[in-house]
Amino acid sequence: MFTTTRFDTWELPSSIMNGLNEAGWEFATQVQKDTIPIARRGTDVIGQARTGSGKTAAFGIPIIERCKPTGQLQSLILTPTRELANQVAEELVMLQGDSDLTILTVYGGTDIEKQAKTLGNGVDIIVGTPGRVMDMTERGHIDLSHPSLMCLDEADRMLDMGFFPDIMWVVEKMTNREQTLLFSATFPQEIIDAAHEFMNDPDFVLTNAESLDIPPIDLFSVRVGRSNKLWVLGRLLSHMKDDDQTIIFCNTKRMVDLAVERLKKHRFEVQGLHGDLSQNQREKILDRFREGSVKTIIATDVAARGIDVDAITLVVNYDLPVDMDSFVHRIGRTGRIGRSGAAWSLVSRDDAPQLSRIMATYGLDILPVEAPELPEGMDRDPVRRQDDFGETADVFGYVTLRLNLHPKDAGSSYAVSSWFVDALKCDELAVGEIQFEESSTLVSMHTSKVGLAMKALEKREFNGASVGATIVE
Numbered sequence: 266m267f268t269t270t271r272f273d274t275w276e277l278p279s280s281i282m283n284g285l286n287e288a289g290w291e292f293a294t295q296v297q298k299d300t301i302p303i304a305r306r307g308t309d310v311i312g313q314a315r316t317g318s319g320k321t322a323a324f325g326i327p328i329i330e331r332c333k334p335t336g337q338l339q340s341l342i343l344t345p346t347r348e349l350a351n352q353v354a355e356e357l358v359m360l361q362g363d364s365d366l367t368i369l370t371v372y373g374g375t376d377i378e379k380q381a382k383t384l385g386n387g388v389d390i391i392v393g394t395p396g397r398v399m400d401m402t403e404r405g406h407i408d409l410s411h412p413s414l415m416c417l418d419e420a421d422r423m424l425d426m427g428f429f430p431d432i433m434w435v436v437e438k439m440t441n442r443e444q445t446l447l448f449s450a451t452f453p454q455e456i457i458d459a460a461h462e463f464m465n466d467p468d469f470v471l472t473n474a475e476s477l478d479i480p481p482i483d484l485f486s487v488r489v490g491r492s493n494k495l496w497v498l499g500r501l502l503s504h505m506k507d508d509d510q511t512i513i514f515c516n517t518k519r520m521v522d523l524a525v526e527r528l529k530k531h532r533f534e535v536q537g538l539h540g541d542l543s544q545n546q547r548e549k550i551l552d553r554f555r556e557g558s559v560k561t562i563i564a565t566d567v568a569a570r571g572i573d574v575d576a577i578t579l580v581v582n583y584d585l586p587v588d589m590d591s592f593v594h595r596i597g598r599t600g601r602i603g604r605s606g607a608a609w610s611l612v613s614r615d616d617a618p619q620l621s622r623i624m625a626t627y628g629l630d631i632l633p634v635e636a637p638e639l640p641e642g643m644d645r646d647p648v649r650r651q652d653d654f655g656e657t658a659d660v661f662g663y664v665t666l667r668l669n670l671h672p673k674d675a676g677s678s679y680a681v682s683s684w685f686v687d688a689l690k691c692d693e694l695a696v697g698e699i700q701f702e703e704s705s706t707l708v709s710m711h712t713s714k715v716g717l718a719m720k721a722l723e724k725r726e727f728n729g730a731s732v733g734a735t736i737v738e
């Protein structure tokens with residue numbers, strides 16, 4: 266397994282640590298680990314890492330660290346599009362915590378006069394597109410002779426034929442340039458050649474996600490509410506073949522027990538494994554798992570340490586692990602010695618942020634998918650799916666329904682809301698806000714009534730017409 270690097274081992278300025286804490290980032294991604302220490306030393310860097318690997322912070326953190334809130338331009342970051350400029354600037358603003366730097370975007374399509382005035386108030390870091398930066402420089406609103414750092418994001422695009430002359434124009438004006446950072450997902454040879462024209466003995470860092478010790482397995486995630494995780498699990502287990510074996514991970518002993526109990530009720534043969542069992546009991550279970558008489562184990566992370574059974578083809582994260590390294594340990598249980606394997610994560614709304622953190626930290630592609638279909642020849646779910654509107658509800662417990670009802674046919678909000686109150690025999694409060702769109706009507710409805718409302722719409726007509734409805738996610 267590979268090691269992780271926590272941001273707090275780098276002795277970054279406390280203002281940046283505050284930004285990172287605020288963002289909830291603990292671990293550096295691979296490209297950040299590979300390039301930040303070099304860039305902090307002032308060395309020129311060419312960093313190549315795939316999309317989504319965290320390149321923005323890889324240059325953002327060292328750039329923020331070297332700038333002071335003086336109001337004089339110190340760093341210039343160029344991006345190929347204004348969207349990207351905005352994204353990069355937003356991330357820098359987040360990462361700088363309470364550094365107090367003025368970070369501005371400069372791109373075309375915005376009011377030049379206004380921009381000139383803003384720039385006139387002082388700026389420490391500019392994130393911009395080449396055209397407008399050149400324009401503002403020629404008009405005297407940007408002084409490129411001052412900044413000592415230039416960074417090109419998506420450098421492959423910045424240095425191709427289209428932008429190259431602009432970049433060289435900027436480079437020539439940046440007479441005080443000391444450090445240059447280039448980041449991109451790809452670096453064709455001609456781009457590297459072009460870069461050498463204006464870089465000073467750069468370190469080329471290729472972050473190769475494949476070099477991580479992650480087995481070649483398929484990673485999937487299914488968005489599902491807590492109450493339907495067992496339904497998805499039932500589907501996954503119903504796809505198992507005779508010599509497949511599975512480990513299902515839960516975060517707590519209690520959850521292991523509950524899942525075992527409920528799956529047994531649905532006639533699955535599963536075995537729980539956690540720290541409350543005696544050493545002896547655990548070894549017995551593991552022996553039976555190794556010899557294959559037990560096919561499916563439901564375990565906590567601690568209890569599953571050291572299980573290496575080659576026939577494990579499926580790992581399920583019933584819960585996402587709180588500790589990110591556990592994710593890698595868990596999925597490492599399958600796909601051993603060249604066998605295929607899959608790891609599925611069941612992700613409720615509360616789990617979603619942790620999933621994206623895991624993906625970013627390890628550079629994993631976890632494909633979001635629907636629950637698998639039932640296998641051929643099976644017509645009933647082993648575990649029934651429950652109505653669960655809690656996942657889509659807002660903080661007040663309301664879910665939005667989109668009715669196939671033209672505002673003209675709806676009449677008024679009052680007519681719509683009375684129809685529901687009458688059809689559901691419910692309190693007026695269960696029906697929330699009603700909004701009219703171009704050709705449909707949005708009704709917000711308390712979760713407790715959504716099931717009833719959907720049924721009522723199937724059975725009853727609205728002013729003589731039948732009205733279909735869908736839940737707005």
Ligand code: ADP
Nearest residue numbers: 290292293294315316317318319320321322625
């Ligand atoms: P790239 O530029 O390599 O395509 P980004 O810099 O846009 O990738 O980062 C991808 C996502 O990962 C962003 O949402 C970013 O906020 C997030 N991210 C980056 N680094 C980390 C980290 N160390 N921990 C958690 N999330 C991160």
Ligand code: MG
Nearest residue numbers: 320321418419
């Ligand atoms: Mg990027």
